[in-house]
Amino acid sequence: MMKRRAFLAGLLGVGAWPLSPLRAATQTEETRGNPMIEKLERSEAEWKRILTPEQFHVLRQEGTERAWTSPLNDEKREGVFVCAGCGLELFTSEMKYDSGTGWPSFFTTLPGVFGTKRDFKLILPRTEYHCARCGGHHGHVFNDGPPPTGQRWCNNGVALHFVPAEG
Secondary structure, three states: OHHHHHHHHHHHOOOOOOOOHHHHHHOOOOEOOOOOOOOOOOOHHHHHHHOOHHHHHHHHHOOOOOOOOOHHHHOOOOEEEEEOOOOOEEEEHHHEEOOOOOOOEEOOOOOOOEEEEEEOOOOOOEEEEEEOOOOOEEEEEEOOOOOOOOOEEEEOHHHEEEEEOOO
């Protein structure tokens, strides 16, 4: 029985077995963003005052918006996508593509704007990413995207604002 548990634990990437859901959700392999980006600290009350309830759920509670609900899925203009929590520039319109998943998706990011950690909330490990400035949760990155990176940065639309290029 222990061999089967060890095999399953290795297959699922969760390490020691059995593993409580709390421990699984908190084990992280955090990667810091750009050290030149000054961290923004706010209280929960401040975030609730600044953000909409949907933005608060996604950015501060690591929630996920429903697929196909973001108007940013159809955004095709030139410009920049910024963090809805702090305004940090995260993606350019040239990085965006239609992944068919129902969330705004990008094949890369601007350098150093995100930190990552392992997420075990759905049992199988995923890589979650957060804004390097405010710590807001944006989404997950997968290795099923288009060239040249092969990555899909799957972002919650409510976590972003689009700033069109001037002109």
